[in-house]
Amino acid sequence: MNEADFDPWRHSYGSASYAEHRDFYEKVAEAYPDQRYFNLPAVRQFVAAARPSRVFELGGWKGELAAEILDEDDGILEWLNVEIAPQA
Numbered sequence: 001m002n003e004a005d006f007d008p009w010r011h012s013y014g015s016a017s018y019a020e021h022r023d024f025y026e027k028v029a030e031a032y033p034d035q036r037y038f039n040l041p042a043v044r045q046f047v048a049a050a051r052p053s054r055v056f057e058l059g060g061w062k063g064e065l066a067a068e069i070l071d072e073d074d075g076i077l078e079w080l081n082v083e084i085a086p087q088a
Helices: 003-011 018-031 040-050 064-072
Strands: 054-058 078-082
Touching: 040 064, 054 064, 064 078
Parallel strands: 054 078
Antiparallel strands: none
């Protein structure tokens, strides 16, 4: 999978079905298994300011960010991560 493989997906993003998106993300996850990208200091700052009791995360891969934050913050009662890639 290379950069050119993303162009057709970008072009058809709005009209693709859920299954088509899932299939694409499955290929992305196979080609790029390291999806652990987040700005931990910025999230820590947000959590300290917002003090959420529940978090809804879209595309949190295998839950690495949740694990980092939940280890540090006992005020979060629930963290729901919705991820489309089947491998995660």
